[in-house]
Amino acid sequence: MTPTSSSVTVAEIRAAADLLSTVIAPTPMEFNRGLSQRIGADVYLKCENLQRAGSFKIRGAYNRMYHLTDEEKARGVVAASAGNHAQGVALAGQMLGIAVKVYMPVRAPMPKVQATKAYGATIEQVGETLDESLVHARAWAEETGAILIHPFDHDDIVAGQGTCGLEILEQCPDVKTVVVGLGGGGILAGIAVAMRELKPDVRIIGVQAEQAAAYPGSLAAGHPVAATRMQTMADGIAVGLPGDVTFPLVRDLVDSVETVSEEGISRALLFLLERAKLVVEPAGASAAGWLLENAGSADIEGPIVCVLSGGNIDPLLMMRIIRHGMVAAGRYLQFSVRVPDTPGSLAAILADCAAADANILEIEHIRTGREISVDQVEIALRLETRGPEHIERVLTAMRDKGYQVIHDPDHD
CATH class of the missing domain: 3.30.70.260 (ACT domain)
Structure with a gap:
């Protein structure tokens, strides 16, 4: 892989890790025997579903907001999110004393909306998708001077998410393959920057939901192209257009971008619940879903680290997904x-x-x-x-x- 010209560096990721060490603890990495047996190689689960606020998002949100000037902090921040970024920004705002407004899709999971409010953010639900909510967030930023905290498309966000990559290397130093769910690309890009500098032989695989996959077409075209459909249960990675910061990082540093079916996601959720005793949301299970769908058919060298990126799932949705997964199984x-x-x-x-x-x-x-x-x-x-x-x-x-x-x- 040829290094990209992006300004995100391992030094910035290390600095973000030092900053975050006062805010969050490293998430666990668990060996999973069931997945290992199916894949034919050792598989470890990087449990970002157990992260503070329920996903990796606090890493990037806190790093971005900490580096705002005092004048920018005084103006407040605005974000758009289906839920996990909203919670990360709201929690960071609570810790840093920054006023937070979040635009969320009208169908955002209720537990995510309630958790964001509980962290002190002001919520407005508009639009059907993250991209529609983002339009309103940009308009609010222009109207009020609030600072837009983008869910993935900023160097400080990518550097914060990249701290997960440093933890992976510390917890599994002999890792050969890393599989990460992919929406806008913040965590995948951050992990890729860390891996390519510190362990360049690692194979990095991004996984998108088949029904909301903007990256395959964008990579084929050589530039960000909007997805033609957005119909997935994995709301956390339902991003219609790759970002200007994340796209070149994924293009230049990631070995391949794959897709997983809705049935694969359902099976993974059920598998993780039954076999790993882990509650994971659909977006967080996308990487595990791809591994399960390709067990026995893909040459994947181990040790493999599979990132479970989030665990904020509506219990009602969980009931439906469990049933769907049981049908698929x-x-x-x-x-x-x-x-x-x-x-x-x-x-x-x-x-x-x-x-x-x-x-x-x-x-x-x-x-x-x-x-x-x-x-x-x-x-x-x-x-x-x-x-x-x-x-x-x-x-x-x-x-x-x-x-x-x-x-x-x-x-x-």
């Missing part, structure tokens, strides 16, 4: 059967499900419909299963019993 099966509308029909199918070792979660009787005859009833079932092979065994057992099975795997 083959843990749920939904199908319907049509049987005679006579006593004993329901009992018979329940017994047959039990014989197939499937646990029944929900049952619905449907007696009217265009394709249901007068003497029939349609029974819709949702079952708990043990994986794709078990699903096939259950469906085969039902058909062998003579049931007319109506199964749409896309709606399990």
Whole structure:
């Protein structure tokens, strides 16, 4: 990799680390046996989900705001964020005595909104995306003189996020591959600056949500290009346009940018909850999701460090995502059967499900419909299963019993 001409240096990252040592502690790095077995190499989880305010964002926000002049601090700051940057800026403002205003999308997760308010920030929810909220933040800065604290596109932000890279090298000095979730690119760029200077042979991989991936097209074009769609559960990395500071760093210092599917993110969230006992938000699980999707098919040299960038997840969203992840993992099966509308029909199918070792979660009787005859009833079932092979065994057992099975795997 050829070093970029960016002004962000390892010396600045080290200075940021010294500054932050009075504010935050290094986050844990945990060896994960389950991921290691699947990948075929040692995998360590860098737990930024356990960081103060729930994500890596406090690193860059505090570093940026600390270096404002006294006159700039007196004017206050403004930010735009889907949640994690908002909390980082609000917490930094609380610690530094700076007034904070944050524009957040109207659908920003409620726990993130409430946490930002709890740190003392003034909140205004506008727009559907981070990019729309950022327009309002820029307008407020121009109108009032408040200092815009960009979520990723500033040298001080990148230097602050790069302190995570220094910790990785201290905690896993023989690391060979680092996998990092990618939105605007602040933490990926910061880690890359640190790695290329201090351990240049490390392979660095950025991971974007497939449904909100601006970087692949931008890298192909050679300049930032807006994403054509933004439909991902990973709101923390749903950034429509790479930044002027971060884009050249990612282009010049990162080995590859990959994408992960929504199903991959769901599976990773469930895997991390079950196997690592870690609560991670969708954006924070994107790197782990890519590793799981590519287990056995990608040549990834270990030790691997997978950055879990945040853990601020709405419990209601978590419930939906866990269910989605269980479907993707083959843990749920939904199908319907049509049987005679006579006593004993329901009992018979329940017994047959039990014989197939499937646990029944929900049952619905449907007696009217265009394709249901007068003497029939349609029974819709949702079952708990043990994986794709078990699903096939259950469906085969039902058909062998003579049931007319109506199964749409896309709606399990």
